[in-house]
Amino acid sequence: MAKADIEILWTELEPGCVVTEPGSSKAYRTGDWRSFRPVLNKDRCIQCGLCWIFCPDMAYAQDGEGYYESNPEYCKGCGVCAKECPTNAIGMVEEEEPEL
Ligand code: SF4
Ligand code: SF4
Structure with a gap:
């Protein structure tokens, strides 16, 4: 078995799939690769808030x-x-x- 050039201890690895800092998702602007965008027609909106509830990215906010x-x-x-x-x-x- 070949020996690794660099030996790293498991304690030195960055944790994966772990949120180490609350609120860190704000730093990731996930809209960069969007190909479509939603446009609101206020004349039809009844302000029910379902868009806000269903948005998987919590991108909605009330004005x-x-x-x-x-x-x-x-x-x-x-x-x-x-x-x-x-x-x-x-x-x-x-x-x-x-x-x-
Ligand atoms: S889901 Fe409700 S709040 Fe959102 S745009 Fe439609 S009518 Fe308006
Ligand atoms: S559900 Fe959220 S992420 Fe999806 S198009 Fe609507 S605002 Fe954008």
Whole structure:
């Protein structure tokens, strides 16, 4: 059996799948690779909050008027909110290609 060039003790390994610091997910802006984004039609919104409940990324927050708006820094564009909205107040639109 070949000997490893570098020997690392298990106690020196970074822990995996472990949240070592509360609130650390705020640092990961998961919206970077989104290809679609939700757009709210306020005329159809009844402010039920189902989009906020179903969003797997907790990207929604209420604005001052009580409407739910998704935060593009965390929205991954999965479309769950649009699917679950009972009044079809959310439409999914394609993101534009960034100019290089
Ligand atoms: S689920 Fe639809 S109707 Fe309900 S708050 Fe969200 S956008 Fe408005
Ligand atoms: S598209 Fe997905 S990630 Fe974005 S706000 Fe809706 S449910 Fe959340």
